[in-house]
Amino acid sequence: LGQLRDLLARGRGRAQVVVLSGDPGVGKTRLVEEFTRGLPEDVLLLETACPPYGGQSLGPLADLFQQLAGLAGPTTVAEVEARIPLGERAARAAKVVSRLFNLAEVPPGDEVTHETALLVAAETVRRLITRPTVVWIEDLQWADAGTRELLPFMMERLTDAPLLLVGNLRAGEEPPPWGKRTAVTTMQLEPLGEEDARVLLGTMLEERLPADVERALIDKAGGNPFYHSEI
Numbered sequence: 001l002g003q004l005r006d007l008l009a010r011g012r013g014r015a016q017v018v019v020l021s022g023d024p025g026v027g028k029t030r031l032v033e034e035f036t037r038g039l040p041e042d043v044l045l046l047e048t049a050c051p052p053y054g055g056q057s058l059g060p061l062a063d064l065f066q067q068l069a070g071l072a073g074p075t076t077v078a079e080v081e082a083r084i085p086l087g088e089r090a091a092r093a094a095k096v097v098s099r100l101f102n103l104a105e106v107p108p109g110d111e112v113t114h115e116t117a118l119l120v121a122a123e124t125v126r127r128l129i130t131r132p133t134v135v136w137i138e139d140l141q142w143a144d145a146g147t148r149e150l151l152p153f154m155m156e157r158l159t160d161a162p163l164l165l166v167g168n169l170r171a172g173e174e175p176p177p178w179g180k181r182t183a184v185t186t187m188q189l190e191p192l193g194e195e196d197a198r199v200l201l202g203t204m205l206e207e208r209l210p211a212d213v214e215r216a217l218i219d220k221a222g223g224n225p226f227y228h229s230e231i
Helices: 002-010 028-037 059-069 077-082 087-100 114-128 145-156 194-205 211-221 225-230
Strands: 016-022 044-049 133-138 163-170 183-188
Touching: 002 016, 002 028, 002 163, 002 183, 016 028, 028 133, 028 163, 044 059, 059 114, 059 133, 059 145, 077 087, 087 114, 114 145, 194 211, 194 225, 211 225
Parallel strands: 016 163, 016 183, 044 133, 133 163
Antiparallel strands: none
16 A cells, blocks of 8 residues: 555656556455545546456446546537547547547548557547546456557556556456556555454454464465455
8 A cells, every 4th residue: 555655656747557466355456445545635536447248349448538538428529529628639539539439429531540549549638637647447357459459558658647557457367568668566465464364353353253263264264355354
């Protein structure tokens, strides 16, 4: 938790990525919840998750873009344009990001190449980040192919943005292919040691279990906080 807070404090002028890796139930989500609960008032928090069974291509990034731009529910290209601070280029950018993220129905015409669309989206996001921002993405291991392509692409072009991206990833799974320009920190969450497990049990129960019961429970849970809680 302290390391996350240090990265946020040091990274207000530079985009950074933190990947929290660990087994299911080891406490990745709980750690980020605690971190985001204590964010300073001037920090914007954006949250999304990658669904386990696919879903819409770029769905998590579309969700984040809508939050960043202040859009909710069904929208129109004109509404998207009104939120994009690109002056005379806002109209074209609105069509591009609306089509890319499937935000609104875009009339045929003015199509651009895939690479151009990614560049326009990256520039639009950079202009929209006007204050320190934390982005939390749950379950990166389930990110669709489009998200795995566009997320690293955008982070490489947001290096000077006050942005901290925190992604949770199951142990043994491959993270997105971050580029060489992106500052990435990987934190491996390990199971609790025996003494920490006793402290956790005591905190949850507000009393000490009989020694043989405590010993059996700790052995059975194997240091996994979720298993301790469920048992």
